[in-house]
Amino acid sequence: MTDVFTPQPVSATGDDLVQGITDYAIYRLDPDGIVLTWNTGAERLKGYAASEIIGNSYARFFMDEDVARGLPAAGLAIAARLGHHATEGWRVRKDGSRFWASVVIDRLQDASDQCCGFAKITRDITDSRIYQEALRQSEQRFRLLVDSVVHYAIFTLDPDGCVTSWNLGAERAKGYTRDEILGEPYARFFTDEDREAGQPEQTLAAARRDGRHEAEGWRVRKDGSRFLANIVVDLMHDRDGSFVGYATINRDITEKHALETAREQLYQSQKMESVGQLTGGIAHDFNNLLTAVSGSLALVMAASTDARVRRLIEVAQRAADRGGKLTHQLLAFSRRQILQPQTSNLNTLIMAFEILFRRAVGETINLHFALCQELWPSDIDPAQFQSAVLNLVMNARDAMPKGGALGIETRNVELSMADAIRVREIAPGRYVCVTVHDSGTGMTSEVRERAVEPFFTTKDVGAGSGLGLSQAYGFARQSEGQIEIESTPGTGTSVSLYLPHSNTIFVEEVEMDAPPVETSNGTILVVEDDPDVLEIAVAAVESFGYRALAARDGAEALSILLSEKPVDLLFTDVVMPKGLSGVDLARDARLLQPRIPVLMASGYPREAIQEREDNNENMAFIAKPYTLTALNEKLDVLTRQGAG
Numbered sequence: 001m002t003d004v005f006t007p008q009p010v011s012a013t014g015d016d017l018v019q020g021i022t023d024y025a026i027y028r029l030d031p032d033g034i035v036l037t038w039n040t041g042a043e044r045l046k047g048y049a050a051s052e053i054i055g056n057s058y059a060r061f062f063m064d065e066d067v068a069r070g071l072p073a074a075g076l077a078i079a080a081r082l083g084h085h086a087t088e089g090w091r092v093r094k095d096g097s098r099f100w101a102s103v104v105i106d107r108l109q110d111a112s113d114q115c116c117g118f119a120k121i122t123r124d125i126t127d128s129r130i131y132q133e134a135l136r137q138s139e140q141r142f143r144l145l146v147d148s149v150v151h152y153a154i155f156t157l158d159p160d161g162c163v164t165s166w167n168l169g170a171e172r173a174k175g176y177t178r179d180e181i182l183g184e185p186y187a188r189f190f191t192d193e194d195r196e197a198g199q200p201e202q203t204l205a206a207a208r209r210d211g212r213h214e215a216e217g218w219r220v221r222k223d224g225s226r227f228l229a230n231i232v233v234d235l236m237h238d239r240d241g242s243f244v245g246y247a248t249i250n251r252d253i254t255e256k257h258a259l260e261t262a263r264e265q266l267y268q269s270q271k272m273e274s275v276g277q278l279t280g281g282i283a284h285d286f287n288n289l290l291t292a293v294s295g296s297l298a299l300v301m302a303a304s305t306d307a308r309v310r311r312l313i314e315v316a317q318r319a320a321d322r323g324g325k326l327t328h329q330l331l332a333f334s335r336r337q338i339l340q341p342q343t344s345n346l347n348t349l350i351m352a353f354e355i356l357f358r359r360a361v362g363e364t365i366n367l368h369f370a371l372c373q374e375l376w377p378s379d380i381d382p383a384q385f386q387s388a389v390l391n392l393v394m395n396a397r398d399a400m401p402k403g404g405a406l407g408i409e410t411r412n413v414e415l416s417m418a419d420a421i422r423v424r425e426i427a428p429g430r431y432v433c434v435t436v437h438d439s440g441t442g443m444t445s446e447v448r449e450r451a452v453e454p455f456f457t458t459k460d461v462g463a464g465s466g467l468g469l470s471q472a473y474g475f476a477r478q479s480e481g482q483i484e485i486e487s488t489p490g491t492g493t494s495v496s497l498y499l500p501h502s503n504t505i506f507v508e509e510v511e512m513d514a515p516p517v518e519t520s521n522g523t524i525l526v527v528e529d530d531p532d533v534l535e536i537a538v539a540a541v542e543s544f545g546y547r548a549l550a551a552r553d554g555a556e557a558l559s560i561l562l563s564e565k566p567v568d569l570l571f572t573d574v575v576m577p578k579g580l581s582g583v584d585l586a587r588d589a590r591l592l593q594p595r596i597p598v599l600m601a602s603g604y605p606r607e608a609i610q611e612r613e614d615n616n617e618n619m620a621f622i623a624k625p626y627t628l629t630a631l632n633e634k635l636d637v638l639t640r641q642g643a644g
Contacts, residue, residue, distance in 0.1 A: 025122040028108070031115055033058050033076055045124055047094030058120070061091050063098070079105040080115050088129075091122065100129035153229075153250035156236065161186050161204055164245060173229075173252055175222030186248070189219045191226065207233040207246060219250065228254045291601075291625040295536030298628040299543060341379045341479070343504040346410055346432055347371045353386050357393050357408070364403030371410045378432040379502040380479050388472040392436040392495050395469060399440025399493060407437040413498070423498060426482040430501035437494045443487040472497065522568030522639050523547040527557040527585065528601075529576045533624075537571065537631075544632050546639075554580030554588075561592050569639055574602035586619070597638035601626065618642055 025042035027035055035058055038050040046053075046061060059072035066072075066089070079085040084106055091101040102123045110116040153170035155163055162185055166178040174181075174189060187200035194200075194217065207213040212234050219229045232249045294317065301313045350371065361367050389408070396406050413419075413433045420428045469483070472495070476483045480500050487493035524546045528534035534550055541548040549565065551557035553576050561567060570589050574582040586598045597618040618641050622634050 023123070025120075027120055029058055029076070029118040029120060031076075031080075031117055033072055033118075036117065042122070045093075045099075045122065046091075052094075061122075063090055063092055066090070075103070075105055076118060079107050079118055083107045088125070099124045100126045151251070153248075155181075155186075155248055157186055157204075157246040157248060159243065159245055161200065161246070170250070173221070173227070173250060174219070180222075189250075191218050191220055194218070203231070203233060204246065207235060208243075211235055216253065227252045228257050291533050291536065294625050295533075295540055295628060299536070299539055302543065340381050340383075342382055343377050343379055343502050344382050344385070345375065346378055346380075346385065346434055346499070347375050349382050349386055350389060350408060350410070350434070353390060356390065360390065360394055361397045361406055365397060365400055366403075366405045368405070368407050369409075370407060372412060374412070375410050376412050376430065376432050377502045377504060378499045379504065380499055381475075384475045385499075388475045388497065389434060389436065391469070391472050392497075395495070396436050396438035396440065396493065399438050399442075404439040404492075405437075406439075407435075409435045409437065411435075412501070415498070423482050423484050425477075426498060431481065431498040432501055433496050433498050435494055435496040437492065439492040442489040442491050442493055443485070444489055448485050448487050469495070521545050521547075522642075523549060523566050524569045524571050524635065524639075525549045525551060525557060525560060525567045527551045527554065527570070527572035527576070527582065529553055529573060533573075540628050540631060541571070541635070543628075544635060546635070553578050554582070554585040557585055558588060561589055567593070567596065568642060569597045569599065569635065571599045571601070571635070574600050595642065597642040599634055599638055 019039045021039060022041045022044050024039075025045040026039045027042050028037040030036055035053050035056055038048070038053055042053075043049055057072070059067055062072050071089070075085055075087065084104070086102075086104045088100065088102050090098050091103075092098055102125045104121045106119045107115055108117045108119055151169060152167075153173040154167045155170045156165040158164050162183055163181050164183075166176070166181055170181075171177055176184075185200075187195055190200050199217070203213055203215070212232070214230075214232045216228065216230050218226050219231075220226055230251045230253050234247045235243060236245045236247050238244050297313050297317045301310060301317075304310055304313070350369070354369075358367055393406065393408070400406070411433050413431050415423065415426065415428050415431060417428050420426050469485075473483045476497050476499065481498045484496045484498065485493065486496075524541050526534065526537045526541060526548055528537055529552055531552070534552065538548045538550050549560055549567065551560055554572075555578055557570070557572065558580075570586060572582040572585055576582060576585075580588075582600050582602070586600065589596055589598070595618060597620075599620050599622060601622045601624055618638060620634050620638055622631060
């Protein structure tokens with residue numbers, strides 16, 4: 001590199017050379033490059049005394065290869081022509097050692113403006129050269145490192161947000177080659193909706209404001225596909241501290257996010273399963289208690305003629321009935337209720353409850369329906385479905401104490417894998433979706449996560465059981481569907497039931513009246529491990545006109561059957577101790593009496609389902625707590641079947 005120099009008259013004498021300077025070699029050359037003067041700095045830097053070097057060519061300071069290339073003469077020729085020449089290069093000391101020199105050559109002129117020689121200044125900048133070379137190599141290694149990273153998109157932007165560098169990781173993650181993307185605005189990596197919302201500008205503004213910005217968001221590849229990215233944007237400054245652009249690192253975290261979501265869903269599923277098992281156990285024990293209470297009340301009612309006593313019994317029975325409904329909701333949550341699926345049109349089931357819905361919400365709430373006219377059929381239990389929707393409607397009503405809007409919507413949905421991950425614990429595919437919207441108080445994320453847990457409620461004490469959403473959740477899960485809650489405080493809540501689409505053609509059925517029940521007689525073996533329930537069941541059976549035999553477990557029941565006592569019907573609990581369940585007992589009993597009718601009872605309704613499916617001849621099930629009327633009907637039907 002050369003600079004244009006305007007020659008100035010310089011004295012031909014050596015008086016202008018500063019002899020005392022020691023850090024710079026300052027000396028004069030004649031027009032042919034012969035050394036004429038020599039200062040202390042020159043002696044210190046190059047190792048020659050003045051007497052050794054004056055009169056010799058300055059070419060001896062060059063390396064042999066540079067002399068062979070003619071560099072000494074070329075440097076003087078440039079200075080003679082331009083008046084000034086500055087360069088850097090290797091120079092040689094007297095002892096043969098080398099140093100990196102900064103060299104300036106100025107042309108000297110006599111009074112007639114003729115070149116009479118050169119003034120030369122040399123400075124040892126080896127340390128600076130080593131530093132610069134180390135810095136260059138470091139930058140080169142860093143650039144090589146950045147370019148070699150393939151799992152991170154690393155690129156830089158100018159202050160306007162246009163791409164100025166691009167590594168292999170960026171090419172792999174986003175699909176653009178370096179030639180395609182350099183100079184392009186980085187906003188093209190954002191989704192259309194994020195660009196419309198001003199996200200690219202907001203991201204850079206946040207980085208300028210805070211010095212660094214980190215976030216997660218969806219980004220778009222060259223082929224239009226999307227990926228979830230972790231984004232870090234740092235400011236870049238030059239050595240003077242001036243802002244020169246942005247350094248950006250992106251990492252594809254789509255799989256990581258999916259794994260974390262799956263892990264959270266597994267944890268939530270395990271938690272809900274544990275709560276369900278606990279809830280089901282409580283419901284089973286509670287059903288036994290209610291069976292004893294209800295049965296005792298029914299027997300006392302039958303024996304009493306006192307009007308006041310009968311009124312008190314009715315009050316107690318209503319309380320027991322409410323307890324029974326509570327246990328049924330618990331069983332619904334734990335997915336242990338018996339469902340009777342039918343191919344159904346959910347619109348028809350919803351509109352059949354329209355009057356009930358309107359009465360439930362009251363006059364201060366505007367109830368409206370948005371029902372899909374081409375709604376797919378679904379295989380669900382109609383009664384449990386209507387109960388679930390009614391629970392959702394009443395929950396929505398309670399969220400709007402001062403009134404508002406409540407909507408019930410149905411639609412067909414086809415869940416993709418991404419949709420299924422969002423909804424959680426549901427397979428991709430076709431579903432019928434029923435959504436209940438409200439304009440109420442909404443939920444925080446913490447409340448939303450716990451909303452389906454049994455007995456969890458934000459209502460005042462006595463204002464609700466906390467089982468409405470639990471029942472809806474249990475029904476949806478047992479129906480191979482799911483529930484999804486979307487809510488924000490102050491903006492309302494939407495609860496959606498996803499129920500599987502059915503390929504069965506829907507046909508309306510006409511209900512027929514049941515034939516009247518007639519009383520039969522015979523001997524019934526009653527098997528129950530709970531003493532109170534056993535006593536009530538025996539008393540009830542005898543009150544129906546049957547002869548009752550009692551057994552406290554399966555082993556005792558088998559002993560009675562083996563004793564050849566005549567037994568016309570086996571009435572057994574399903575869950576019993578000593579390793580012999582009611583299902584096992586029924587199978588063993590039929591080895592002794594192949595056609596014996598069996599009635600099974602349990603607080604766990606689903607325990608008997610498989611047995612009924614395997615051999616449903618002369619076999620029935622009754623859920624605890626049962627009424628004496630329901631028990632009498634079941635026994636009568638079975639004994640008549642057995643007699644036939």
